[in-house]
Amino acid sequence: MTVTQLSPLENYKVISGPIVMVVMDGLGLGEDGEQNGVYAAHTPTLDGLFQEKLFTSLKAHGTAVGLPSDADMGNSEVGHNALGAGRIFVQGAKLIDEALSRGDVFSGAAWQKIVECGESAGTVHFIGLVSDGNVHSNISQLFQLLDACAEAGIERVRVHALLDGRDVAQKSALDYIRPLEERLRALSVSGRDYRIASGGGRMVTTMDRYKADWSVVERGWRAHVLGEGRFFSSASEAVETFYREDSTMTDQYMAAFVVVEGETPVGTIEDGDAVVCFNFRGDRAIEISRAFDEEVFQEFDRVRRPDVFYAGIMEYDGDAHIPRNYLVEPPLIDATLGDYLCASGVTSYAISETQKFGHMTYFWNGNKSGYIDEGLELYEEVLSDRVTFDQRPWMKAAEITDKVIEQIEAGERKFIRLNYPNADMVGHTGVPLAVEIAVEAVDLCLARLLPAVEKAGGIVVISADHGNADCMWTEKGGKRLPMVAHTLNPVPCIIKDFSGQNDFVLTDLAERGLANVAATLCLLLGFNPPTDYEPSLLKLK
Ligand SMILES: O=C(O)[C@H](O)COP(=O)(O)O
Numbered sequence: 001m002t003v004t005q006l007s008p009l010e011n012y013k014v015i016s017g018p019i020v021m022v023v024m025d026g027l028g029l030g031e032d033g034e035q036n037g038v039y040a041a042h043t044p045t046l047d048g049l050f051q052e053k054l055f056t057s058l059k060a061h062g063t064a065v066g067l068p069s070d071a072d073m074g075n076s077e078v079g080h081n082a083l084g085a086g087r088i089f090v091q092g093a094k095l096i097d098e099a100l101s102r103g104d105v106f107s108g109a110a111w112q113k114i115v116e117c118g119e120s121a122g123t124v125h126f127i128g129l130v131s132d133g134n135v136h137s138n139i140s141q142l143f144q145l146l147d148a149c150a151e152a153g154i155e156r157v158r159v160h161a162l163l164d165g166r167d168v169a170q171k172s173a174l175d176y177i178r179p180l181e182e183r184l185r186a187l188s189v190s191g192r193d194y195r196i197a198s199g200g201g202r203m204v205t206t207m208d209r210y211k212a213d214w215s216v217v218e219r220g221w222r223a224h225v226l227g228e229g230r231f232f233s234s235a236s237e238a239v240e241t242f243y244r245e246d247s248t249m250t251d252q253y254m255a256a257f258v259v260v261e262g263e264t265p266v267g268t269i270e271d272g273d274a275v276v277c278f279n280f281r282g283d284r285a286i287e288i289s290r291a292f293d294e295e296v297f298q299e300f301d302r303v304r305r306p307d308v309f310y311a312g313i314m315e316y317d318g319d320a321h322i323p324r325n326y327l328v329e330p331p332l333i334d335a336t337l338g339d340y341l342c343a344s345g346v347t348s349y350a351i352s353e354t355q356k357f358g359h360m361t362y363f364w365n366g367n368k369s370g371y372i373d374e375g376l377e378l379y380e381e382v383l384s385d386r387v388t389f390d391q392r393p394w395m396k397a398a399e400i401t402d403k404v405i406e407q408i409e410a411g412e413r414k415f416i417r418l419n420y421p422n423a424d425m426v427g428h429t430g431v432p433l434a435v436e437i438a439v440e441a442v443d444l445c446l447a448r449l450l451p452a453v454e455k456a457g458g459i460v461v462i463s464a465d466h467g468n469a470d471c472m473w474t475e476k477g478g479k480r481l482p483m484v485a486h487t488l489n490p491v492p493c494i495i496k497d498f499s500g501q502n503d504f505v506l507t508d509l510a511e512r513g514l515a516n517v518a519a520t521l522c523l524l525l526g527f528n529p530p531t532d533y534e535p536s537l538l539k540l541k
């Protein structure tokens with residue numbers, strides 16, 4: 001859909017400064033208490049902001065962001081999609097569930113090719129995250145695909161199982177691996193041979209994002225394709241061994257492993273095979289997809305590139321068309337705020353560090369990479385450190401702030417958006433002291449950013465995409481159980497108008513969610529929001 005120019009808002013007095021949107025990734029509003037890293041941290045600036053007149057909370061999980069149910073925590077993809085597109089789209093998690101239950105997955109050309117590979121003696125491989133986090137994947141969908149392979153008469157199936165421990169409990173791998181092994185064993189009858197062939201912790205194997213560290217993907221390639229990695233007789237043996245050898249080891253960081261019989265890997269990827277990536281979320285599936293799809297490839301030495309039919313369960317990049325083949329159409333996230341602002345001639349600037357750079361560009365723009373209008377937009381990436389972020393909880397928040405202040409002072413960009421990854425990236429490590437420092441780093445940066453917006457006579461909108469740091473552990477029987485995943489908590493939303501030109505008040509809405517932000521930004525920029533957007537949080541008095 002081509003978008004039209006937005007119409008000017010009546011009675012709006014034009015302001016000199018920019019509209020600055022801050023996403024504090026993973027910073028939600030949880031219950032008071034020491035388990036809440038936002039509460040526990042020293043945050044004079046945030047505390048002040050929470051008292052602002054235009055402070056509210058936004059629903060950031062479940063149906064408010066297009067997930068199957070309110071038991072689903074929010075995540076960066078669905079959160080930034082809603083923020084950037086102003087509407088609630090049925091998201092991958094639900095689309096795949098529906099496509100599986102209706103059988104659409106199996107009626108398309110891609111599934112036919114997979115079955116053909118199986119029929120002509122090829123192995124069908126599944127690569128993906130084995131958990132029920134419902135952020136990148138869902139193991140129940142893998143089970144349905146495996147059953148469908150058996151029904152289609154495919155004889156040889158191999159699973160390359162990436163361990164989660166980030167969207168689910170940190171040491172829960174066996175809760176997924178054992179039932180998976182059980183299911184594969186049960187399907188291995190009537191001449192069928194279904195097994196786990198390789199795997200590894202998701203943060204060190206295969207699931208890199210935004211080109212932060214290609215060696216992660218290379219490690220996965222070596223394990224899945226070439227059969228190189230530490231040898232074990234089964235995936236559960238690998239996990240049990242890693243736990244035994246290092247009591248501090250958690251699933252997301254486990255080394256790549258290869259399942260062998262004797263000294264022979266049971267499932268390398270060979271010419272004539274089919275490979276399905278069953279992760280539906282794109283950011284961490286794009287790089288491995290490129291490694292399979294691209295003829296010429298410079299990112300690492302693939303050693304051998306098997307001639308396979310590769311398909312994603314979904315298309316991961318609607319702009320660059322990655323991967324070439326896929327099983328389910330992604331949500332059509334069109335007419336985004338970015339599209340409208342470009343059509344209306346508004347200059348903009350988007351920034352984060354590597355870990356969240358694509359969140360403010362690719363996710364924000366409806367899972368499309370690249371500029372909408374390079375003449376009007378500028379995207380900047382600050383390179384992230386390559387560490388587990390409990391070691392550097394301040395991350396690049398200061399550098400991001402420096403660059404934003406520079407842009408504000410230069411005065412050339414009307415709409416500025418930035419993401420501070422700290423509360424989320426450090427929240428996922430489960431180290432409480434580091435989480436508190438992460439939140440404090442954000443607070444410290446806001447204390448620098450706000451005066452810059454004030455000086456320019458702009459407006460700042462401060463919110464988040466979902467919770468994380470707001471719950472660092474739960475308690476059971478007097479014991480603390482680390483909580484590294486996102487929370488179901490709402491997120492704050494503060495609008496601070498330093499221009500004083502217009503009198504904005506909160507609108508009465510039955511429920512406020514992330515999808516209400518885009519229309520709010522339109523209003524603050526002096527435009528009537530598109531009529532199909534979720535309503536603005538504010539109105540002119
Ligand atoms: O990919 C990740 O790091 C986690 O699964 C989800 O975190 P995000 O949604 O905040 O990126």
Ligand SMILES: [Mn+2]
Pocket residue numbers: 025026075076077079424465466
């Ligand atoms: Mn996030």
Ligand SMILES: [Mn+2]
Pocket residue numbers: 026076424425428468486
């Ligand atoms: Mn996260």
